Amino acid sequence: xxxxxxxxxxxxxxxxxxxxxxxxxxxxxxxxxxxxxxxxxxxxxxxxxxxxxxxxxxxxxxxxxxxxxxxxxxxxxxxxxxxxxxxxxxxxxxxxxxxxxxxxxxxxxxxxxxxxxxxxxxxxxxxxxxxxxxxxxxxxxxxxxxxxxxxxxxxxxxx
Numbered sequence: 001x002x003x004x005x006x007x008x009x010x011x012x013x014x015x016x017x018x019x020x021x022x023x024x025x026x027x028x029x030x031x032x033x034x035x036x037x038x039x040x041x042x043x044x045x046x047x048x049x050x051x052x053x054x055x056x057x058x059x060x061x062x063x064x065x066x067x068x069x070x071x072x073x074x075x076x077x078x079x080x081x082x083x084x085x086x087x088x089x090x091x092x093x094x095x096x097x098x099x100x101x102x103x104x105x106x107x108x109x110x111x112x113x114x115x116x117x118x119x120x121x122x123x124x125x126x127x128x129x130x131x132x133x134x135x136x137x138x139x140x141x142x143x144x145x146x147x148x149x150x151x152x153x154x155x156x157x158x159x
Contacts, residue, residue, distance in 0.1 A: 014141065018138070018141075021122075024122075025118060025122060026040040027040075028118045028121065028122070029043060029114065029115060029118050030043075032111075032114035032117065032118065033111055033114060036107055036110060036111065037081055038081075038083075038107065038111065039077070041074055041077070042074060042077060042078050042081065042083065043111070043115075044064045044066070044074075045060060045064060045071075045074055045075070045078060045084075045098075046078070046083065046100070046104060046107070046108075046111070047115075048060060048063045048064055049084070049098060049099075049100050049104070050100070050105075050108045050112075053099055053100050054097050054098070054099050055097065055098055056089070056095050056096060056097055056098070057071055057072065057075065057086070057095075057096045057097075057098060058095075060075075060098055075098060078104075082101055082103055082104075083100065083101055083103065083104035083107075084098050084099060084100055084101060084104060085098075085099050085101060086098055086099075087099065
């Protein structure tokens with residue numbers, strides 16, 4: 001069988017397997033965050049802002065690994081939900097900073113355990129060394145693909 005033919009079976013495609021795993025992660029996480037009014041799309045941005053509040057929209061896009069138009073849509077949703085406010089930089093009016101509201105800050109203590117639970121469920125049956133190998137391998141795959149596209153790899157993940 002040629003190298004190309006092996007990918008005819010989706011079970012041999014790392015891209016397919018990671019897509020299925022990502023969708024499962026997203027659904028499992030959203031089942032835990034939705035009762036608090038947080039979608040999986042909003043989660044990505046909240047998680048980054050919990051680590052560093054007040055980032056610019058551009059930096060937030062880069063860290064989450066989303067394109068800026070997608071980030072603008074997500075931020076509008078987060079604003080409507082009362083989780084963030086956007087303010088223009090006083091020195092450079094082209095820059096818009098994103099800040100968490102007190103409500104969003106309070107959610108961190110509730111929602112971070114949810115991501116830990118999802119990861120525990122997902123990694124059940126894997127040894128610590130297998131988990132470390134998986135982390136390293138997926139990180140390298142992401143770096144390889146980002147380099148192929150000429151992009152900076154995102155510095156944060158959804159789950």
